[in-house]
Amino acid sequence: MRIAIVGAGAAAVGVLDALAVSGAEAGEVTVFEPSPHLWRGRPYGPDLDSVLVNAPPAIMSIRHADFGHYASWLGPERAEAHLDDLLGQPLVPRALYGEYLVDTAEAALAELRERGWRTRVVAARVVAAARSGRGCRLRTEDGHEHAADQVMVCVGGGTPTDHYGLGGAPGFVGDPYPLADTLDRVPGGAGVAVIGSGLTAVDAVVSLAARGHDGRIALVSRSGMLPHVWQRPLGYRPRRLTAERVEAGAVTLDGLAALLRAELDDAGEDFAHFTRELLAAGTEQPVERLRRQLAAVGDPSIGRRVLQESAHTIGPYAWRLLPEPDRERLRRHFRLATSVASPMVPVNAAILLRLFDSGQLTVVSSARKIEAGFLVRADGGDLKADVVVNAVNPPPQSVPHAAEPLVTSLLADGLATMHPSGGLVPADPRLHVVGDLAGGGPFITSGIPGVAARAAGALRTALSSGS
Template sequence: MGLPRAGAEAWGMDIAIIGGGAAAVGLLDALAGAAQAQGSITVFEPSPDRWRGRPYGPDLDSVLVNVPPAIMSIRHGDPGHYSAWLGTRGEAYLDQRFGQPLVPRALYGEYLEHTAEKAVAELRERGQRVEVAAASVVGLARSAGRLTLHTEDGSRHVADQVALCVGSGRPHDHYGLEGTPGFVGDPYPLARTLDGMTPGSDVAVIGSGLTAVDVVVSLAARGHTGRISMVSRTGMLPHVWQRPRAHRPRHVTTERVKAHGEITLDWLARLLRAELADAGEDLDALLADLRAARTEDPVQRLRRQVEAVDAPEIGRRVLQETSHTVGPYAWRLLADHDKNRLRAHFRTATSLASPMVPVNAARLLRLFDSGQLDPVGGVNSIERRNGRFHVDAEGTTRTADLVINAVNPPPHAIPQAAVALVNSLVAKGLATPHPSGGVVPAAPRLHIVGDLAGDGPFITSGIPGVAAQGAAAARAILAPVT
């Protein structure tokens, strides 16, 4: 559950929040639910797209929120918060097969902005001083029992508590193409990337995840007529969301995991087996289907999943829901060897936990069937020679006029803009690098919200995970420092 919306004891301290995207919104909303007058909050965010972060800034209407509203609430413990804000506006974006509104990400960005501004207003009404500084924080150090922030322009700011909400990294340049004419290193916002692109040009999109799907459907929506290739090492497409059902997990629950204490992956599998058995389904059949994702023809698999959007089976639905609700709690209780077992299936797990919405799946299928779009797996290299890009893959070669990098950054990736800050944290002993990426706070006054948290799950956090982290950070910030 989240923090209570009223009645908390008064507190007085100076809080600094580094970053102004979704993670910061979740934290501010939680603080507004508990804070009384005294102290200050300063948010450091240099981007003009304040509160939206990289994913939810102004962009094309074809760039959709990829999940149903019920799991997009930024207020932890209140799953209806976003749906209530959306109201009747969602009717204009209803995906008939999915039975849910799938709005443009820019509209979801408005929700984040509204939530943040409302939280700020509530805090100010209670006498709290809240400021937003358009500055980048590049260093942090201890100072007489407090923490001193150093900004890029040479300014200093002293705080009692600091929360890092710096968001995720940008796509990695796996093929060393940065600076090459015709190469786009970061596709967002697609309104900028695709503006002025020659409609008949051949385009290679690096990646086959949700970002790559965004690029492809947006190209098609703008009337692109040239060949499009989705090129990647695995060739695996995201799974497809199925129409939500009323099933509530009885065995795979956060309460069950918390009560058990030490857990194993085999124990979680037994819970899932019981969950499916209650519905007359077989876990082994589901696992066999998931294993086939790496070898089955991606277009045929996509076709099967589009046809199964309304299928009654609950197996994938339960895994998708619980990966974001139960997963973060279970992950911290697993032994390292079980975590490594899961990491070995990272691509399949990501494809399942972050599916594409049916409307985009149907658009992709039409493009595949028309021959305009083709999947290319087993990519070894991409080079520009004689004015064109050459994609070398196992058993085939593709050429393209343009290459768009749509590789999703790995979990716990350090954003380029935060490298100096993270290096400072480690050098000053305020944080320690985690073996699987990211960092872990080494000081009680420092908190991390989002994927920079090195002890988090092996898949990228969705909004439910970020909201839960924001609420947890608020509780830790308001707790007495010993």
């Protein structure tokens, strides 16, 4: 079998690792990626040490269902060197996590070659694909064509949207990563408006602080809602809200809520109190909520921990089974769901709280407009900024700009269709989509557990289709 993997980020690493441990009969695997930073993708390339992995090791394994794979690679020495005392877990710079992805991919390729597989990495972007006999033919931007029996599209997610039309304005940073490059152009005393208040915005603020920035910083967003703060892992495994329970019956939002209620009941916790606490995020002052959550990092309550784990492990599967009215109910809580499912690490929360308390950092909510020359118009008053950093997360299931020609060709040939809610859906057993571009997935950005699960599942389907 000839397998083509288009893209070489975390999703591609998940596919290669799954292939290496599958024991599949030897064939050929070709990876297409123009970037010199193989296997890292956009999030895990070289960057500042202040840009941290935003999750504990147990949910950062790129090997599906092996929760200790990443922790084993990290080892005790590196884990100790990067220990977050508040979380009680190692939190490494994202560039170091990128090394884990690199080592995992290279180990997988070495294992495949040892078993007789032919492996190649082609340093070119795939711009077109079409059916050819029983397989597919891929064309790269240099005009060369490549044959494959199964195609795995692993091109990553989109890029931040320029909501205020500031592209090209002096002092506007349209895409903050890598922060090592973009923040190097920000004067130390400049007034900085960071658009957004999610994890990317947190990265930008924390990295400005790490570089000794002494100018004013404002988080500018419509909601003003900050990410929740990770709590210290307890090693608790859900007993009610499990994949087996979800698979056993018709999936509805009320049914999932009942399983979570039962989980909390077993632990002696009040479900109504838990839901009131979650919904209060929309009205509570963000700084006071941050202060309270930082103080509760060691709180033994399981509610938020179970919900966060389930969002990444069960969520992608359950979402596909939910009735559309239930999906719409969840979409109405998009900002809250994102805040809960993608929390910030305590060390970053402590830095933000220090900046808030000093008056250097503020939150500007209900932002209506940002004018060229950088005057922020908000319901609470106007704000002047010298630099604007666009830290809005790309929409889930959006097409990366560089992958647009490939996606256009897949649609034209009938190999794929666009999902009504965004993303690409295979329309032919020769094509598989892994990562945030996969259509029909949840409205929150995929975490590593979801990417690893999708990679393993797509690989199993590809092997069975080609057998």
